Each structure stands twice: as C-alpha cells, then as structure tokens.
Amino acid sequence: MILQILRRLVQASVLLVMVSIALMSLYAHYRSARVIDDDQLMAGMRGETVTKLMHPYIDALDDPNKFLDGNKGTLWSMKFLGVDLTDPLAAAEMLATSRHVHWPLMASIVIPVIFTLLLGRVFCSWICPGYVLFELTGKLRRLLRFAEIQPADVSFSHRNKYIFLVVGLAMAAVCAAPLFALIYPPVVISRIIHAWIFGTALSGMLVLLSAIVAVEVFISPRWWCRTICPGGALYGILGWARPVRVKLRKTMCTGCMDCVPVCEAGINPITQSSSIECDNCGVCIRHCGDKALYFTIGLPGRQNSRPKMKTQAVTKVAAVLMVCLVPLLTPTPAMAHHVLGLPHYSYKDNYPQRPTLEYPATTGPYDVLMTSYPGIPVPGEPANIAMYIKNRESQQVYAEPITIRVLQTSTFGDNIIILPSTTRTPFDNEYKVHVTLPVDGEYVVEISMPVEGRVEVIPFLMVAGQPTAMASLVITGSFGVVFVFVAIRAIQKKRQRRRRAGGHVDNEAGAFATGEFVALGEKVL
Ligand code: SF4
Numbered sequence: 001m002i003l004q005i006l007r008r009l010v011q012a013s014v015l016l017v018m019v020s021i022a023l024m025s026l027y028a029h030y031r032s033a034r035v036i037d038d039d040q041l042m043a044g045m046r047g048e049t050v051t052k053l054m055h056p057y058i059d060a061l062d063d064p065n066k067f068l069d070g071n072k073g074t075l076w077s078m079k080f081l082g083v084d085l086t087d088p089l090a091a092a093e094m095l096a097t098s099r100h101v102h103w104p105l106m107a108s109i110v111i112p113v114i115f116t117l118l119l120g121r122v123f124c125s126w127i128c129p130g131y132v133l134f135e136l137t138g139k140l141r142r143l144l145r146f147a148e149i150q151p152a153d154v155s156f157s158h159r160n161k162y163i164f165l166v167v168g169l170a171m172a173a174v175c176a177a178p179l180f181a182l183i184y185p186p187v188v189i190s191r192i193i194h195a196w197i198f199g200t201a202l203s204g205m206l207v208l209l210s211a212i213v214a215v216e217v218f219i220s221p222r223w224w225c226r227t228i229c230p231g232g233a234l235y236g237i238l239g240w241a242r243p244v245r246v247k248l249r250k251t252m253c254t255g256c257m258d259c260v261p262v263c264e265a266g267i268n269p270i271t272q273s274s275s276i277e278c279d280n281c282g283v284c285i286r287h288c289g290d291k292a293l294y295f296t297i298g299l300p301g302r303q304n305s306r307p308k309m310k311t312q313a314v315t316k317v318a319a320v321l322m323v324c325l326v327p328l329l330t331p332t333p334a335m336a337h338h339v340l341g342l343p344h345y346s347y348k349d350n351y352p353q354r355p356t357l358e359y360p361a362t363t364g365p366y367d368v369l370m371t372s373y374p375g376i377p378v379p380g381e382p383a384n385i386a387m388y389i390k391n392r393e394s395q396q397v398y399a400e401p402i403t404i405r406v407l408q409t410s411t412f413g414d415n416i417i418i419l420p421s422t423t424r425t426p427f428d429n430e431y432k433v434h435v436t437l438p439v440d441g442e443y444v445v446e447i448s449m450p451v452e453g454r455v456e457v458i459p460f461l462m463v464a465g466q467p468t469a470m471a472s473l474v475i476t477g478s479f480g481v482v483f484v485f486v487a488i489r490a491i492q493k494k495r496q497r498r499r500r501a502g503g504h505v506d507n508e509a510g511a512f513a514t515g516e517f518v519a520l521g522e523k524v525l
C-alpha cells in the first residue's frame with residue numbers, strides 16, 4: 001500500500017516537474033527578451049501572472065541564467081537540477097540517425113540505464129506520464145461497461161513492440177529521421193504540456209495521442225504499452241536481469257487469480273512476474289489477499305520462475321539489436337534531423353551571448369543553432385533570426401553560403417511563404433535575416449545548406465504572438481463531450497438497473513403478500 005502511494009506521489013511529481021519546466025522556459029523567454037520587469041510590456045502576455053510570481057524567486061538566485069539552463073527539456077532529453085538526463089531510446093535513435101557516438105549524450109543515459117538494470121521497467125510504472133494516462137483508459141472502459149456499451153477486447157502479441165523497436169531504429173538509420181521522437185508517449189505528452197503553456201498547436205501529436213487513447217478505450221486495453229511502445233521494449237530488455245523483481249511464495253498461493261486482471265502489463269503474475277514484461281509496479285502484490293506475492297532482491301540466476309522460452313526470446317532480440325546497431329557506428333553520411341528529436345544541450349556552450357530563443361539541430365558533422373530575438377516575435381514587428389553553424393569535431397565555423405526561407409504553417413492546405421528563399425553568407429560567424437511575421441501563428445524557418453556533397457534542409461519551428469490552437473481545442477473538446485455522454489449514460493443505466501431491482505423486490509413482496517409467492521416458487525422448482 002505504502003509503495004503504491006509512493007508510486008502515485010512520484011507520478012504526480014513528474015507531471016509537476018514537467019509543467020514547472022515548461023513554465024520556466026516561458027519565464028526564460030520573457031526574461032531574455034527583457035520584458036519580465038516591464039508591467040506594460042507584460043500586460044496580457046501568456047502566463048503573465050505565473051511568470052511574474054516566479055520572477056522575484058528566480059531573480060534572487062546567485063545565477064538565475066544558470067538555474068534556468070539547468071532545468072529544461074522534455075522527458076526525451078532534459079536537464080534537471082543541472083544534471084543531463086536522456087531516455088535510452090533517444091540515445092539509441094540519435095545513434096542510429098547520426099551514426100556518431102556523442103559522449104555527453106552517452107553520459108546522460110547512465111542514470112536511467114543503471115536504474116533500469118537494477119529495478120527493471122520502473123520508468124514505465126513510476127515515471128512515464130503515458131502510463132498514468134493509459135491507466136485512466138482502463139477506468140474509462142469500466143465506465144463504458146457501466147453505461148452498457150461493451151468495448152472490444154482484442155489482444156495482440158507482446159512481441160510486436162520488440163519488432164517495432166528494431167524496425168524503427170533501422171528506419172531511423174536508413175532515412176536519418178527520428179521516428180520515435182514523434183510518437184513516443186512520454187515525449188508527446190511533454191511536448192503537449194509545453195505547447196499548452198506556450199499556446200502553440202501541436203495538433204498532430206494530440207491527434208496521435210487521442211487515437212491511442214481511443215484504441216485503448218474501445219478496442220484493446222493497454223494496447224500501446226503492451227504491444228507497440230519501443231521505449232517499453234528497450235526498458236524491458238535492459239531490465240531483463242534486474243535483481244529486484246516480484247516473486248511468488250508457492251506455498252501461500254491459493255490460485256484465486258485475483259492478481260491476474262489487475263496487472264497493467266497483461267501478464268500472469270503467478271507464472272510470469274520474472275518476464276521482461278513486468279514493470280515492477282507492485283499492483284499484483286497489493287491485490288494478493290494471501291500475501292503470496294512479494295518483492296525480492298537477489299541474483300537473477302536464483303529466480304525460480306523465469307520461463308526458459310522467454311530467456312531465449314530475449315537473447316534473440318538482444319542479438320538482433322546488436323547486429324542492427326553495430327553497422328551504425330560506421331562513418332556518418334550526410335543527414336539532417338530536427339531539433340525536437342535531439343538533446344538540446346552541449347551544443348551552444350561556446351556561443352558568447354544568451355539568445356532569446358535557441359533551437360539546436362545537427363546535420364552530418366555540423367551543429368546548427370537558430371536564435372531569434374525576440375523569443376516570441378510580435379506579429380507585424382521585425383524579428384532578428386540568426387544561425388550559427390560549426391563542425392562538432394573540429395569546432396570550425398561553417399563558412400559556405402546557406403539559403404533561408406520562412407513559411408507560415410497551415411493546418412489545412414499549403415504553407416504560406418513569408419520570406420522566399422534568400423541566400424546568406426556568414427558575417428561575424430552568423431547568418432542573419434530580418435523577417436516580419438504577419439499574424440499570430442506557427443512558422444517554420446527552413447535552412448538549406450550543402451553538407452558533404454548534398455543539400456540538407458533543416459526546419460525550425462517558431463511561434464509568433466499568441467496563436468489559438470483551434471484544432472487542439474476541438475480535439476480536447478470532442479473527448480470531453482464523449483466522456484460527458486458516456487458518464488450521463490452510465491448514470492441513466494445505473495438508475496434503470498436500480499429501478500428494475502426495486503420493481504423486482506416490490507413484485508416479490510406483493511406476491512408474497514397475496515400468497516402467489518408460494519406458487520411462483522413452485523413454478524421455479
Ligand atoms: S511502455 Fe512506453 S508509453 Fe507505456 S509506460 Fe512504458 S515508456 Fe510509457
């Protein structure tokens with residue numbers, strides 16, 4: 001019980017940290033745009049009250065900028081209390097896309113990897129906000145049943161996610177594009193929180209998350225975590241030999257099977273708690289009335305219930321993974337990927353000033369940093385956009401001409417060209433353009449640059465003003481409407497059942513009173 005309370009507290013703290021980090025990013029924008037002290041400029045700005053409340057506390061620190069730099073990012077890669085942390089899946093995908101070992105990145109996965117080696121897939125059950133969301137889908141399925149709407153119960157093989165992990169990494173290597181960074185629930189949820197706080201749309205991610213939720217509610221319970229999630233697959237493989245695991249006291253188990261339906265991983269805790277699917281959530285232990293299940297610490301070899309077949313399956317998956325990863329360490333071809341798929345730190349340490357908005361990306365051997373002043377451009381007023389490009393290994397500044405263009409993104413139809421392709425040569429190590437963004441909305445600053453004989457295009461997302469994320473509102477609103485409809489129906493059905501039961505009791509009482517009850521009994525017999 002205490003463990004479950006602790007788990008819920010950790011899950012709540014993770015959500016709180018994500019919201020706080022997003023708010024700190026917003027505060028950092030206002031601070032570096034030097035508007036946070038100015039009541040007139042801040043009037044009506046997004047998050048005005050909260051950021052102004054934060055200001056005296058952060059400003060009183062010895063080095064506010066260092067503090068803000070030390071707390072940023074998403075669950076994909078973040079700095080928390082100054083410590084670099086990266087999801088092992090992010091590192092694997094980065095390795096696949098860049099075919100380059102970036103040592104600061106490798107150092108940042110040490111803590112998550114050690115935790116997983118010792119405790120297994122606890123990232124899933126204790127940290128991942130997707131887990132919390134998908135646990136809620138289980139409650140929604142119960143509500144549906146209560147409303148006498150029977151959701152389907154299709155099950156898929158757990159092995160699919162290991163295949164998806166291998167195929168996704170291979171695709172990342174071939175296409176040099178991060179796929180997992182766009183669909184991995186912890187990242188998607190982190191970005192949606194950022195987007196809500198910054199007022200940007202991210203409708204695509206919300207659609208994806210809504211689709212997963214819809215599948216889980218109506219078709220297959222815990223579909224994503226059990227059968228799709230590449231992160232869950234990687235954590236499972238890493239935690240295969242975890243010393244901390246659930247164990248069964250065979251002598252105390254009465255075979256009541258109470259632990260089976262409560263397992264979020266969809267396994268049988270009596271026979272499979274040692275499998276890599278178990279995320280050590282401990283829910284089965286709490287539900288075991290006979291106290292037959294418990295956590296144990298011991299050498300993996302001493303565990304008594306690990307099925308041999310599973311061990312062989314894991315070995316095969318690990319072998320396939322290794323075979324896929326080794327060729328990725330060969331020399332890097334030209335490739336590009338967007339900042340959102342990449343760790344955000346370690347790239348700008350040598351740049352002298354603290355820009356207002358900074359987006360890093362990599363292409364081939366180059367690190368690219370886009371900055372903008374002001375951080376959130378004001379529609380109708382010019383914004384200064386600058387690019388800094390340097391070779392990651394030699395630290396040499398890139399000197400070739402590059403092309404920059406700016407587009408306004410459109411939910412429906414083509415993007416609108418705001419700044420047509422403009423060629424720029426570096427001045428003082430910077431490529432600069434001035435652009436006036438016409439209205440509140442999302443924009444893409446796109447640069448094209450020659451890299452190792454190919455032209456690579458890198459898009460950077462930017463927001464001007466305070467756009468209203470209409471599509472996001474519509475999606476969220478639709479879910480709210482469906483939920484209210486199901487809840488009302490559940491209440492109606494409950495009342496109907498109660499009425500029927502009440503009527504039944506009344507009839508029985510009436511029949512008893514008139515002596516018909518005896519006849520009724522005889523009929524039944
Ligand atoms: S399987 Fe994936 S989405 Fe599910 S809890 Fe684990 S990391 Fe999160």
Ligand code: SF4
Pocket residue numbers: 246262263264265266267268269272273277278279280281282283284285
């Ligand atoms: S076997 Fe127990 S500890 Fe493991 S995932 Fe299922 S409920 Fe959680």
